Amino acid sequence: MFAFDSKTRIIKTSHGEIQTPVFMPVGTNATVKSLSPEDLKAIGSQIILANNYHLFLRPGSENVQKLGGIHKFMNWDRPILTDSGGFQLWSLKGKYSEDGVEFKSQIDGKNFFWTPEDAIQSQIQIGADIIMALDVCTPDKASHADTKKAMDITHSWLKRCKNVAGDTTLFGIIQGGMHKDLRIESAKFVVDQDLPGIAVGGETIGYNMDGTEEVMSWISDILPKDKPKYAMGLGLRPSDLVRAVKCGFYMFDCVAPTRLARNGALYCKDSPTERIDISKSIYALDENPIDNCCDCPTCKTYSRAYLHHLFKCKELLFYRLASMHNLRVMIRTVTKLSSHHQS
RNA sequence: UCCGUGGUAGCUCAAUGGUAGAGCUCUUCGCUGUUAACGAAGAUGUUCGGGGUUCGAGUCCCUGCCACGGAG
Numbered sequence: 001m002f003a004f005d006s007k008t009r010i011i012k013t014s015h016g017e018i019q020t021p022v023f024m025p026v027g028t029n030a031t032v033k034s035l036s037p038e039d040l041k042a043i044g045s046q047i048i049l050a051n052n053y054h055l056f057l058r059p060g061s062e063n064v065q066k067l068g069g070i071h072k073f074m075n076w077d078r079p080i081l082t083d084s085g086g087f088q089l090w091s092l093k094g095k096y097s098e099d100g101v102e103f104k105s106q107i108d109g110k111n112f113f114w115t116p117e118d119a120i121q122s123q124i125q126i127g128a129d130i131i132m133a134l135d136v137c138t139p140d141k142a143s144h145a146d147t148k149k150a151m152d153i154t155h156s157w158l159k160r161c162k163n164v165a166g167d168t169t170l171f172g173i174i175q176g177g178m179h180k181d182l183r184i185e186s187a188k189f190v191v192d193q194d195l196p197g198i199a200v201g202g203e204t205i206g207y208n209m210d211g212t213e214e215v216m217s218w219i220s221d222i223l224p225k226d227k228p229k230y231a232m233g234l235g236l237r238p239s240d241l242v243r244a245v246k247c248g249f250y251m252f253d254c255v256a257p258t259r260l261a262r263n264g265a266l267y268c269k270d271s272p273t274e275r276i277d278i279s280k281s282i283y284a285l286d287e288n289p290i291d292n293c294c295d296c297p298t299c300k301t302y303s304r305a306y307l308h309h310l311f312k313c314k315e316l317l318f319y320r321l322a323s324m325h326n327l328r329v330m331i332r333t334v335t336k337l338s339s340h341h342q343s
Numbered sequence: 344u345c346c347g348u349g350g351u352a353g354c355u356c357a358a359u360g361g362u363a364g365a366g367c368u369c370u371u372c373g374c375u376g377u378u379a380a381c382g383a384a385g386a387u388g389u390u391c392g393g394g395g396u397u398c399g400a401g402u403c404c405c406u407g408c409c410a411c412g413g414a415g
Contacts, residue, residue: 028377049376087376106378132376173376199376206375232376240375255377260378263373281369311380320378 002169002196003129006226009250011131011244013079013169016046017069020228020250021334023235024049024081025327026258030064030074030325033258034319037076042297043328044335047078049253052123052131053085057105061125064248069127081253082128084119086173087201088234092138098153116157117164128167132199133161138177140203140211142331147177155189162193171197172228178204178211180218187219197251198223199230206234206254209243216247221250237274238267238333245337257330261322264311265327276304278322283308295320295327 003012011018025040026149032040049282055064066268067073070080078292094103100115119134134148134157154175172190175183190198200219204211212234223229228251231244235254244252255266266280268291276283276290289299290307298307298321310318 022363026377033377034380051377054377065405081376084374089379091376092378135376137376147406189359203375208375230376234375236375255379256375259374259377259379265374266378277372280371283388291411314380316380 004196004226004228011079011228015079015129018046018079019335019338021241021245022046022251023241023327023330023334024251024253026051026253026255027074028054028255030055030057032323033262034316034323035327037074039320040076040327041078043324044244044331045078045327047081047129048076048079049083050126050128052082052086052119052126052203053088055082055126056085056122057107058298061122065125065127071127079129080127081130082123082126082233082255083116084123084132086132086135087137088293089114096136096150096153098156101136112181114204116160120161120164120168120170124166124168126226128168129173130197131165133158133172135173135175135201136204138175140178142177142206144179144182147175147179147182150177151175151182151186155186158190158193158289161305162195164275169196171195171199173199173201173232174219175202177202178215183215183218184222187222189220191222191224195227197228197230199232200230200249205231206236206240209240213243213247214238216244216249220248238269238329239274241330242337243334245334252330252334254330257326258323261326264317264322266305266307266322267326271295278304278307278311280308290325291329294325294329295332297323298323298328 001014005244008019011020025045025048030050032048050070050224050322055061064070064073071077089103092103094101100113102113104111116134123131135154138147158172172193172195174186174190176186221268229249230251232247233254234244235241235252236256264277265275266274266278267274283304285322286304288304290304291299
């Protein structure tokens with residue numbers, strides 16, 4: 001079950017509604033690192049993302065299915081989107097052909113071969129509310145010829161994914177790198193498939209925000225108003241989300257908030273870099289919260305000095321408190337944009 | 344008091360008589376559909392003091408100081 005109301009910008013799924021624009025915390029291994037489902041709800045997470053590639057390798061998509069599906073498995077009753085694994089297979093240097101992609105398990109080095117149909121079947125077994133087509137990610141600086149080749153495979157795979165998705169909500173992914181004609185061609189192709197949602201992917205997206213805005217401007221007129229538009233991997237900084245929403249995109253995911261949190265970089269709007277490095281000794285006696293205006297559980301209770309101390313000691317509580325803060329900042333950022341649009 | 348062992352970077356310790364190093368700490372930088380509670384770079388020395396041997400001593404010899412262990 002899937003529906004999108006373009007007036008309220010609310011997505012409806014069988015696991016509940018999602019008010020867009022939305023930021024989806026990344027829970028690669030059926031967990032958002034260091035956080036419980038209760039923690040995620042406390043900071044307003046409406047939907048989370050999990051990863052097909054990782055869950056396929058461990059515990060195995062079939063096992064997730066046997067255990068009642070990912071919602072039951074991880075005790076998360078709100079919507080879940082799975083990434084197809086396209087990005088992982090690209091970054092792990094999988095060998096691509098028209099037929100599929102050959103890759104090595106990062107866990108034990110075992111060889112696998114996935115057709116686009118395999119990637120869909122695995123995601124259906126996992127049981128996400130929204131699944132992604134298997135695509136070929138394109139590097140920021142790829143030549144026109146290489147980009148076209150990757151795009152053509154992505155398109156033919158999208159049709160094959162669609163053929164086996166059945167009732168499951170499938171999003172297609174626009175590729176085309178930094179080449180205007182290819183992005184336009186790809187956008188038209190994906191739109192023509194008439195899928196419930198449309199994503200834009202590629203290394204550029206989120207990684208190079210000026211390039212991202214350019215890509216979005218090329219395709220904005222082609223994209224339908226009545227479907228959710230998802231910018232994959234975008235969300236390094238809160239301001240990136242603001243820029244992308246202005247370009248008409250409403251769904252985002254990024255590992256940055258949680259990874260940066262674990263590495264001591266905490267979002268703070270008072271800083272020119274939009275974040276502070278809590279490891280620095282200037283915070284050792286700083287009794288202020290990370291951000292005075294933040295409404296997250298961490299800022300309501302704990303000081304920079306305490307977080308600095310926990311980080312220096314590599315105490316486990318730090319990762320949880322820091323992750324809740326960074327995710328809350330991202331979620332609040334897009335929530336504010338939602339109310340602006342409606343008023 | 345005697346015997347033994349040791350003293351090298353802030354810490355724990357390397358270094359056949361031949362340019363004093365590592366890990367941690369510290370400082371700085373990075374992190375983008377998570378191979379990432381990670382990665383990269385940088386800083387730091389009267390080698391306990393004083394003498395001696397040697398072309399050359401952290402290293403060998405003498406001596407003092409300090410720490411630890413054992414004996415009394």
